[in-house]
Amino acid sequence: MTFYKYQGTGNDFVIVDNRLQTIDKNNTKRIAQICDRRFGIGADGFILLENAENVDFRMVYYNADGNESTMCGNGGRCIVAFAQFLNIIETETEFIAIDGLHKAKIEDGLVHLEMQDVSEIESFENHLFLDTGSPHHVELVTNIDTFDVKSNGSRIRYGQPYNEAGSNVNFVEQISDNHFAVRTYERGVEDETLSCGTGVTAVAIAMHNSEKTQNETIRLKTQGGELKVTFHSDTKGYNTIWLIGPAQQVFKGDIEW
Numbered sequence: 001m002t003f004y005k006y007q008g009t010g011n012d013f014v015i016v017d018n019r020l021q022t023i024d025k026n027n028t029k030r031i032a033q034i035c036d037r038r039f040g041i042g043a044d045g046f047i048l049l050e051n052a053e054n055v056d057f058r059m060v061y062y063n064a065d066g067n068e069s070t071m072c073g074n075g076g077r078c079i080v081a082f083a084q085f086l087n088i089i090e091t092e093t094e095f096i097a098i099d100g101l102h103k104a105k106i107e108d109g110l111v112h113l114e115m116q117d118v119s120e121i122e123s124f125e126n127h128l129f130l131d132t133g134s135p136h137h138v139e140l141v142t143n144i145d146t147f148d149v150k151s152n153g154s155r156i157r158y159g160q161p162y163n164e165a166g167s168n169v170n171f172v173e174q175i176s177d178n179h180f181a182v183r184t185y186e187r188g189v190e191d192e193t194l195s196c197g198t199g200v201t202a203v204a205i206a207m208h209n210s211e212k213t214q215n216e217t218i219r220l221k222t223q224g225g226e227l228k229v230t231f232h233s234d235t236k237g238y239n240t241i242w243l244i245g246p247a248q249q250v251f252k253g254d255i256e257w
Ligand SMILES: N[C@@H](CCC[C@H](N)C(=O)O)C(=O)O
Pocket: 011, 044, 063, 069, 070, 071, 072, 073, 074, 075, 134, 135, 168, 186, 187, 188, 189, 195, 196, 197, 198, 199
């Protein structure tokens, strides 16, 4: 199997061209082994690029635990860069993922990925919850650099009301009016990752919704670099949501499937 390794602000993925349907998609154990950082290639997720009708390609996403999961924003940006590398697309595309159609474009070396509209945001005393393709708990903290993301994230992810199905958990600190620092505990990786695309999208919308900012262009500082989220808001919710940032091919290799 020829694989490619991509990273988007430090969220890293093994990506395989599966247009010939050579991969056994039910082999959870093998996918988890490939993502293992000591016994495999090492990645936060595994992604297949497949053929799809009426669009350029299909994205199939697996978490590092080997299970197929919901939408991955950074993975979505990486697969767009991969599709361009394979000459499937030029600079603009429309592709299908588990949460529906996505438009994307590559401009000035950055991948812009349109996310699904968000209309439901649940606000609680200390956090917000919303789904940006994947479920996200968003909580403001102080001293984010020294905050224990792994133990607090894991407690919230497995606690009520999320339980076994879980949620990704984002901790946020405001840096300036439209700039936020974010650290994310990812479900399915069961650890902090250096960045989460659906996570920063959730944070940008949550910070606007809770009136921490009036801006509709938000900068997000993750452990792996800077991302940008833009959107329009109206009485129905949030639309025209774009996640923008770099995506880079890191290496290519061959292994036995
Ligand atoms: N890294 C991702 C999110 C991947 C899915 C998540 N772990 C889940 O299972 O909900 C991103 O960039 O959005």
